[in-house]
Amino acid sequence: MAELYSRRSFLAGVLTAGTLSAGAGYVLTRREPVTLTLATGADPTGARNLLVTMWNQLNPDALIRTETVPSSTGDQYEKFLSTDADIFNLDVIHIRRFADEGLIVPITPNLDISLLDEVRRLSERAGTGEFWAVPFNTDVGMLYRRVTDKAVADPEPSLKGVLAANPGQFVGQLETVSPQTDEAFVVNVLEQALAQDDAILTTDGVLSFSLGQWQEALGPLAAAIKGRRVRTEAGEADTTRTFQRSQLRYMRNWPVSYPAIDRAERTKVTTAEIRIGRLPTGIIGGQSLAVSAESKHRDVAEQAIHFLTNRSAQLLLAKYGFAPTGLDAYIDQRLAESLPHLKYIRYAVESSRPRPMHRNYAEFARVFAEHTHRYLYDGEQLTQRFIEDMQKELA
Structure with a gap:
């Protein structure tokens, strides 16, 4: 399997292209530095942590501190609530409960990817143009x-x-x-x-x-x-x-x-x-990033979420084995050549079914x-x- 994106080449490439540059709104200038806490499950691949590292290198005045919660999917709700998080990395089965209980706030996507319909429906507020959480990666059996x-x-x-x-x-x-x-x-x-x-x-x-x-x-x-x-x-x-x-x-x-x-x-x-x-x-699964209703830095948290879920981020996550959320990654020529199995993942996502999305x-x-x-x-x-x-x- 060819090496598409090393840590250094990926960051250099996206900076050169302007994808993560100040023009895209990802390099923030702040008078008072802030630290965002991201509550998330474990990441055995290292890909999510790599994206956080990239954000921190670009935004030293708006750092993300990852708080990894060692829990199963089932007890994620209680474990996440015990953290003082600005951003939750929610499994799809928890989005409805967090939303219904007022624990997260709507976010207007600023995405440069075209979300697959099956992925979008898990997180969007129907008819509003807003999402409860922005899809980070999808998953499917x-x-x-x-x-x-x-x-x-x-x-x-x-x-x-x-x-x-x-x-x-x-x-x-x-x-x-x-x-x-x-x-x-x-x-x-x-x-x-x-x-x-x-x-x-x-x-x-x-x-x-x-x-x-x-x-x-x-x-x-x-x-x-x-x-x-x-x-x-x-x-x-x-x-x-x-x-x-x-x-x-x-x-x-x-x-x-x-x-x-x-x-x-x-x-x-x-x-x-x-x-x-x-x-x-x-069965479709995956994780999505949501802004905590208790966060004192909602605007910065939204910017961080946009960075972590954009098209370039999806390319990196796909290289590490995660199923991308948007069409662009599935039709990217370089990814298709190096990861030919991606097309089967897309077929599986498009024919998948969600578990009951109930609080x-x-x-x-x-x-x-x-x-x-x-x-x-x-x-x-x-x-x-x-x-x-x-x-x-x-x-």
């Missing part, structure tokens, strides 16, 4: 497959077909052992249901409340787990280890894992390449995980109580 011989035809498979025709050769985040892994479990179960019935969850994130529909959609997965025809792991890291150590053919994971997995697997004599494709209906999402996810886990592993049938519990939390 992908189907990984191991290729042992490039000369052999390898058509893109479907998740439904993989589960039915390749016993023991697929691994996904289909187990959960604690709140740390619950959300990955919920997402994977939803994707398995969508593989059987794409009407189980609409493009607006509205769930079906038909018990029979859920029983039919999850029946094949329950049978596969019972018959040990699918490998189940709790969380993305364990899934990756099982895929690599057992030389499995297929895996469900997020695109940010692809560069590292592909590099590692190509060193094996028996692996020619790792390819990724659609599920075909994956009470965390409670919905809890009851969904409890019911479906008992069904898949304990043989406890889904009943009308499953439907009623979901309806109650999403009312």
Whole structure:
């Protein structure tokens, strides 16, 4: 994989082009220096931290201090509220709750990218021209497959077909052992249901409340787990280890894992390449940057967000494995040549579905995980109580 942007060359290039220059409003002159606090989850790639470093080099009087909150997606709400943040890097499932509770303020995008529709809808205030948060990176479930011989035809498979025709050769985040892994479990179960019935969850994130529909959609997965025809792991890291150590053919994971997995697997004599494709209906995720309602420096925070989410930033994030939010990165010629798999990520984003965007999402996810886990592993049938519990939390 070619090296597109080193730290030095990327910064030099965008400065030369004027993208991050004073003319674009990113170099701020202030009488009184300020420090912005950015509350965010961990960044295993280093790309987000690199963008923050670039901002700080350009704006020594308006520094960003990153406060990394070591938490799972599920408990991000409580953890973030314990910080004195100016900017929140919110997982998409938390945007509605932060907005409804007045914890963040609207922001008018000053973007030089064309957001994909599926990404934009997660953060915008419909009909206002404003966003509750500006998309930083997107994410979507992908189907990984191991290729042992490039000369052999390898058509893109479907998740439904993989589960039915390749016993023991697929691994996904289909187990959960604690709140740390619950959300990955919920997402994977939803994707398995969508593989059987794409009407189980609409493009607006509205769930079906038909018990029979859920029983039919999850029946094949329950049978596969019972018959040990699918490998189940709790969380993305364990899934990756099982895929690599057992030389499995297929895996469900997020695109940010692809560069590292592909590099590692190509060193094996028996692996020619790792390819990724659609599920075909994956769950969309990602993070977005929002201005805290408690911030005393909202104007500076907005400028910082525009910097961290612009077109040049998207190119850098894509190079490090993140799924870009806007069309420009997907059609950039240099990226297309160096990262040909990006087009498959775009296809996956454009055919994705969101989880229910509801302020009470965390409670919905809890009851969904409890019911479906008992069904898949304990043989406890889904009943009308499953439907009623979901309806109650999403009312």
